[in-house]
Amino acid sequence: MQISKRSQFSLRATTYGLLFLLYMPLLLIFILSFNTASSLTWPPRGFSTRWWSTFLDVESARAALISSTRLALIAMVNAIVLGSMLSFALQRFEFFGKNSLSFLAVLPIALPGIVTGVALRNTFVRFGLDLGFISVIAGHTTFCIVVVHNNVVARLRRISPNLREASADLGANSLQTFRLITWPLVRSSVFAGAILAFALSFDEVVVTTFTAGAGIQTLPQWILNNFSRPNVLPYVTVVATIVMVISLPIAWLAQRLADPPNEKLV
Amino acid sequence: MSLSTSSQIAKHKTQSINRFFASHPRLGLGTLLSGPILWLLVVYVGSLALLVVSAFFGLDEFTGKATTNLTIGNIEEVISESAYRLLVLRSIGIAGAATVICFMLALPVGFYISKLAKPWAKRGLVVAILLPLWAGYLVKAFALRAVFEPGSEFGDGGFLKNTIGWSPGFGYLSVIITLAYLWFPYMFLPIYSGFERLPESLIDASSDLGAGSIRTFFSVMMPMLVPSIAAGSIFTFSLSLGDYITVKIVGGKSQMIGNIIERTLLAPNQPLAAAFTLWPITIMVAYLFVMARLGAFKNL
Numbered sequence: 001m002q003i004s005k006r007s008q009f010s011l012r013a014t015t016y017g018l019l020f021l022l023y024m025p026l027l028l029i030f031i032l033s034f035n036t037a038s039s040l041t042w043p044p045r046g047f048s049t050r051w052w053s054t055f056l057d058v059e060s061a062r063a064a065l066i067s068s069t070r071l072a073l074i075a076m077v078n079a080i081v082l083g084s085m086l087s088f089a090l091q092r093f094e095f096f097g098k099n100s101l102s103f104l105a106v107l108p109i110a111l112p113g114i115v116t117g118v119a120l121r122n123t124f125v126r127f128g129l130d131l132g133f134i135s136v137i138a139g140h141t142t143f144c145i146v147v148v149h150n151n152v153v154a155r156l157r158r159i160s161p162n163l164r165e166a167s168a169d170l171g172a173n174s175l176q177t178f179r180l181i182t183w184p185l186v187r188s189s190v191f192a193g194a195i196l197a198f199a200l201s202f203d204e205v206v207v208t209t210f211t212a213g214a215g216i217q218t219l220p221q222w223i224l225n226n227f228s229r230p231n232v233l234p235y236v237t238v239v240a241t242i243v244m245v246i247s248l249p250i251a252w253l254a255q256r257l258a259d260p261p262n263e264k265l266v
Numbered sequence: 267m268s269l270s271t272s273s274q275i276a277k278h279k280t281q282s283i284n285r286f287f288a289s290h291p292r293l294g295l296g297t298l299l300s301g302p303i304l305w306l307l308v309v310y311v312g313s314l315a316l317l318v319v320s321a322f323f324g325l326d327e328f329t330g331k332a333t334t335n336l337t338i339g340n341i342e343e344v345i346s347e348s349a350y351r352l353l354v355l356r357s358i359g360i361a362g363a364a365t366v367i368c369f370m371l372a373l374p375v376g377f378y379i380s381k382l383a384k385p386w387a388k389r390g391l392v393v394a395i396l397l398p399l400w401a402g403y404l405v406k407a408f409a410l411r412a413v414f415e416p417g418s419e420f421g422d423g424g425f426l427k428n429t430i431g432w433s434p435g436f437g438y439l440s441v442i443i444t445l446a447y448l449w450f451p452y453m454f455l456p457i458y459s460g461f462e463r464l465p466e467s468l469i470d471a472s473s474d475l476g477a478g479s480i481r482t483f484f485s486v487m488m489p490m491l492v493p494s495i496a497a498g499s500i501f502t503f504s505l506s507l508g509d510y511i512t513v514k515i516v517g518g519k520s521q522m523i524g525n526i527i528e529r530t531l532l533a534p535n536q537p538l539a540a541a542f543t544l545w546p547i548t549i550m551v552a553y554l555f556v557m558a559r560l561g562a563f564k565n566l
Binding site: 008083101103105118126209223237240247250 | 298302403410425
């Protein structure tokens, strides 16, 4: 396909321009976390590490960080188990209602979070269960299952059934085949899905807001509750920067695991 | 002695479990499905069904709790009230606009990275575009607040105001831009993969038959990209439609359907809030249906 030099140039300019626009606001938050002023005005008044050095004294932020981490870990484990089970069932078997079930499996992320949140809250309240840590875990597990499932099922589709048949022909039982053949091939997709699930849960705010009781505050909720308070606002930029710095390398790792460049699946 | 016997027993046990599942494959399926079914079907779909049902419940004025006296008053209210209808239409408009912006940007950028970028730059560019997805939803919404901050007579403005002298301020325009910024990677990824899957031979054939690059793009590539675009638009549209937090951060006094759901729920008027959620549910089910016809689910 022949493309003129001019169109090539404008396409390249669009791409790099877009990348600039994607990263510019993130850079801005990073810079503003060293601002002396406690507002989001530009340019910064001066350089100060005051917000960074006193950040750990903010009790509520520390508690929020801990509960977010705990929540994301539990939701991730639930999602690994349930999401992988779903993937194997949908990939290996033919059964009545299979198509409806695979449609159902995307519903928690295809419907807006507010619908999921309100629906689960409603159910919990109606059955007389308290809104608390358990209900938030239930909410997060629901959409995390989908993420793990999407990753694992995509990998399972690429693995040839011949491998399993060959393994069985050579005398391996189904557990040995799983341990020696299937697991090494799906492993990285399970990890990638798990990282994604953790990140999604760590970042989620809508379902959390509706399923959390009064006693629970996750890190995103902490940010949301404090962005309009002038004396806490600078800490929000610090927390935002920390979240970015931690999540970006993890994201890169997940990217590598989900789509390994040199791994051939027969 | 006892050790080896116990390991033999264990071995025997796993063998018999194996044989059992090998001769009863349906049971294996049942075991695998039990957990996910229990969750997705009973907990999730059950909750959705209960939500729809509770839209027909009445409200006890004194306790603020739902009663089981059935009524269609809530449904009537959310459909007939013109202010609510306007709110729904506006939310659809905002979600649609954000989706179109994502699409208009993802198309040239996806094309450039897939077909024109040097092989060594390709992977880096894709990762660079997907990475901000991980920076955190609130972090990004909040970052754009710092960009759009219009300032007032008391305080100085934010980044745009003080660099180019103009800012859209806090309102619908900022909401649309922010939503497009937040969800762009969801549109980019399926469109990029769509371009990657296009066979080079078709493109060559098109130019051999005399089509120019523009003709090839619109008559050969675009029709094959429809399922990818549909898949991407499900996420950008759905995530934008239900959003009520971005509106709070960069929308000033603006409102979307999510805001009224939240407000009604906390009022508390659970049945009326449930009736309001019927709007996004209906819109999304209709949207998913249309997108499924366009082949979106082959690309999810």
